[in-house]
Amino acid sequence: MNIRNEWVSFKIGDIYFPDPQQVAFERHKDDLLDGKVADLSDHGLLKEVFAVVEVEGIEQPVIVPVDRLSGPAPEMSAGEE
Numbered sequence: 001m002n003i004r005n006e007w008v009s010f011k012i013g014d015i016y017f018p019d020p021q022q023v024a025f026e027r028h029k030d031d032l033l034d035g036k037v038a039d040l041s042d043h044g045l046l047k048e049v050f051a052v053v054e055v056e057g058i059e060q061p062v063i064v065p066v067d068r069l070s071g072p073a074p075e076m077s078a079g080e081e
Contacts, residue, residue, distance in 0.1 A: 033062075040066070 012020050012027075035055035042049040051069060052061045 033058075034071075035062070037069075 012024050014020075015023055033053075033055050035053035037051045038054050038061055039052040040049055049066045050063050051066050053064055053069075054061050
């Protein structure tokens with residue numbers, strides 16, 4: 001079977017080289033995620049603090065510098081106070 005020059009499909013998790021995590025990062029590093037702030041370091045008063053954000057579909061909360069956050073995400077914040 002000669003598949004040279006053929007388009008194929010595969011899962012990122014099946015990549016042998018380079019590291020699948022690096023491929024996923026390079027492909028999606030500029031994607032925007034929406035999440036709910038669960039906690040803040042230093043109560044969020046300083047620019048150099050971090051937010052603990054819960055993102056649907058990601059098992060663990062992510063930690064993001066507060067000055068890199070934008071929002072609120074309109075579809076997620078309506079009616080949630």
